[in-house]
Amino acid sequence: MGTTEQAAALPPTDVPVVLVVDDDRANLDSVSRIFEKEGLSPRSAYSGEEALAVLQRERIDVLITDLMMPGISGADLLRACRSVSPETEVVLMTAHGTVETAVEAMKDGAYDFLTKPLKKHNLVKSVRKALEKQELVKENRRLRARVAQLSKTxxxxxxxxxxxxxxxxxxxxxxxxxxxxxxxxxxxxxxxxxxxxxxxxxxxxxxxxxxxxxxxxxxxxxxxxxxxxxxxxxxxxxxxxxxxxxxxxxxxxxxxxxxxxxxxxxxxxxxxxxxxxxxxxxxxxxxxxxxxxxxxxxxxxxxxxxxxxxxxxxxxxxxxxxxxxPLRERHGDVPLLSDHFLRAFCEKNGKTILGFTKAAMEAMERYGWPGNVRELENAIERAVVLSRGEIVDLVDLPETVRGAMDGAAGSRAIVIPIGTPMDEIELRVIHETLRVTGGDKTLAAQLLGIATRTIYRKLDREKSAAELD
The missing domain is CATH 3.40.50.300 (P-loop containing nucleotide triphosphate hydrolases)
Structure with a gap:
């Protein structure tokens, strides 16, 4: 086929392009036909190597790939795609789906995770949602460009x-x-x-x-x-x-x-x-x-x-x-950065959190942050997701950060916001005492002046309530 004919065969630029990757030719053809009927422009690749070559030479809006393939696996292709074509959304499909695999794939940047045998409705819905997200990302990028004119940092x-x-x-x-x-x-x-x-x-x-x-x-x-x-x-x-x-x-x-x-x-x-x-x-x-x-x-x-x-x-x-x-040499910026990330992740997660307890902020300022600002950002996101109240407390921070308070003057002090239910106060005191005793429930009971079985009973009740939630 000549160059002119190839150009004529190309889809209009406004038609989304979907690249399907699977070493099962029957499934590859079937999925490609589905997208063609949906008005999308499908591309096919029989291996991760072929897919990588397509990503290098052509704009791909959504990549949908089998997870388990010889050579370059779907997980490897996902990571390569993040570098070669970062704007491409990725959907993984596999017959060996587990919760752990799905979580890892989402952490690596996958938009969605589907298990075989594929259902047409779920497949099309996932790709349509990925395309919607891509448009939102483009719009957000345009908005950020305008904001950058106001704040040049x-x-x-x-x-x-x-x-x-x-x-x-x-x-x-x-x-x-x-x-x-x-x-x-x-x-x-x-x-x-x-x-x-x-x-x-x-x-x-x-x-x-x-x-x-x-x-x-x-x-x-x-x-x-x-x-x-x-x-x-x-x-x-x-x-x-x-x-x-x-x-x-x-x-x-x-x-x-x-x-x-x-x-x-x-x-x-x-x-x-x-x-x-x-x-x-x-x-x-x-x-x-x-x-x-x-x-x-x-x-x-x-x-x-x-x-x-x-x-x-x-x-x-x-x-x-x-x-x-490194962040350890600019500790004075930790409160500013923490507040900045808190606001961002509250907006992202639809939560209202007013700030940090004194103990939580002291721990963050004492901690060495070997992962620097990126580690602080991840810690604040975790705190926003796990916090049950309107203030981030020490217990909401990662264990490594909480450990910065070991040996500090305030390490045995617990700040309890006014209005906290008595049951929650008791659990906080028990958890903090267990942290100090290294998990020794007998020693914790002695320090608190209660029976060891009381600690077991309250922890079991907390576990049962969490399972019901």
Whole structure:
């Protein structure tokens, strides 16, 4: 079939494209026919490898894939899709469905989880809902772009000296065209800082294009960066622009740049030096005007000494260096960040929570936060979901955070909000005493001056009530 005929066969751009992946050809054909009858534009792939190639060369709105496949499994494909085509919604299907598998799939970013044999109604409903979510995400992104014009900090929150110092450097460097290198531990907010730099620059109206170099398989990282021409490799059915071309006149953010292979480092260096790239399989240079922001949690200077990273590339990236402090060095920002995340997750979960008890806030300020701001965000989300009252208490926080109070002056104090039912007060006192005694119910009973069987009875009653709920 010629090029003209292929173009004519393509669906209208407003028709959603669904990619179906299954090593069972009968099921693959059946599901594809269902979507065709529903007015969607189906694509088919018999393996994870084929699906990955389709995702690389074509816009896919929804990916529906079998979970258990040889080679690249559905779970592996889900993770790869999050990197290669992050806007694609993913629905998993399997004949081996378990609650645990479903939970893990949702944690990895799956929109839905269906078990075989598939029911047409559930299948179509799931994909339609995924498409609705995708539209909502696009609308939210447009709204966030407007909000960014009012608040040029890209969602960054903080007022500590360390935070103000990095933001001062970011504001000074943003209007320039200099390459910026962000250094910091995982979870310190490197991508947020990169976005803030973009929003504060003269390129704010052009694209901000992120790429996590560690999340893309080495074999396809080069094509993701520089694109490819038709026929460059098996499955390359047409030309595809790389991230450099997509970021033209905007900002390209390369996260985990220290994970690049030596061969890709060479091509990245040339792109920075010459201001041009060459697509895989191409023979002509393509001029690109890109502001580069790179980030890593590695010690690149040490990697240079040990021969793992090119020295010339390091100096090209390290024009303006911004070191992001870990959260343990900006503890004064913990209350601000906690309140920011509390409001966000209350809105997300439809809950009303007014704030934190003194004990809960003290524990969060004492804790070392090895996972940095990302760990704090997860802890606040957990607290919002589990809290039964209007105030987050110490017991609502993860055990690791509560442990920060061990040995502290306030570690044996419990703050009880006025109006808390007596049964709940008794249970809180029992749980906190058991925490101090390491779960020893006999010792806890002695400390509380009650019989050990009373603790067992109240805990059993609590368990039964929870099961009824």
């Amino acid at each position: 890209g969602g960054l929150v903080g007022n500590s000296p360390a935070f103000r110092a990095i933001m001062d450097i970011a504001r000074q460097a943003a209007p320039s065209s200099a390459t910026i290198l962000l250094l910091g531990e995982s979870g310190t907010g490197k991508e947020l800082v990169a976005r803030a730099i973009h929003d504060l620059s003269t390129r704010a109206d052009a694209p901000f294009v992120p790429l996590n170099c560690a999340a893309i398989p080495e074999s396809i990282l080069e094509s993701e960066l520089f694109g490819y021409e038709k026929g460059a490799f098996t499955g390359a059915a047409g030309r595809k622009e790389g991230r450099f071309e997509r970021a033209h006149r905007g900002t390209l953010f390369l996260d985990e740049v220290g994970e690049m292979s030596p061969s890709v480092q060479v091509k990245l260096l040339r792109a920075i030096q010459e201001g041009e790239i060459e697509r895989l399989g191409g023979t002509q240079a393509v001029k690109v005007d890109v502001r580069l922001v790179a980030a890593t949690n590695r010690d690149l200077a040490q990697d240079v000494k040990e021969g793992r990273f090119r020295e010339d590339l390091y100096y090209r990236l390290n024009v303006v260096k911004i070191g992001l402090p």
